[in-house]
Amino acid sequence: MMIQTGIDLIEVARIAKSMQKQRFMQHVFSPQEQEMFEKRGKNPQTVAVNFAAKEALSKALGTGIRGFALNEISLLRDEFGKPYFQLSGKILEIVQKNRYKLSVSVTHTKEYASAVVVCYGGIEP
Structure with a gap:
């Protein structure tokens, strides 16, 4: 089994400065994420941690941000607050084609947001 990790700190x-630009929000975040941000009062820490998770995922996959759009990656929360990915478009195709499973953990302080992604499984060589 293949295991790869990605981490990001921002x-x-x-991100709070970038949030002022609607184009940034639409380019980077899915409609589901934007709805979640609204419900959470547009908290910059939440937005930053979602951005960090997208970067960490691209690192775990080893692709960088190529071949897919950032807004195809949604970092949502379950009823207990646990983060999980909801993917669409090209990034979903990449993950399904390679049979990857993903795990994500996020954290933030007032000044920094961080995410770690573990990508495991995959196609046996």
């Missing part, structure tokens, strides 16, 4: 202030 300054919340950088």
Whole structure:
């Protein structure tokens, strides 16, 4: 079984500034995420941690942000607050084609947001 990890750390202030641009929000975040942000009062820490998770996922897959759009990756929360990915478009095709399973963990402080993604499984060589 293949196991790969990705990690990202970002300054919340950088994302808070970018949040002021509607184009940024639409380009990076899915409609489901944007709805979640609204419900959570557009908290910059939440937005930053979602951004970090997308970056960490691209690192775990080893692709960087190529071949898919960031807004095809949604980081949502279950009823207990546990984060999970909901994928669509090209990124979903990549994950399904390679039979990957994903695990994500996120955290933030007032100043920083971080995410770790583990990509495991995959096609046996």
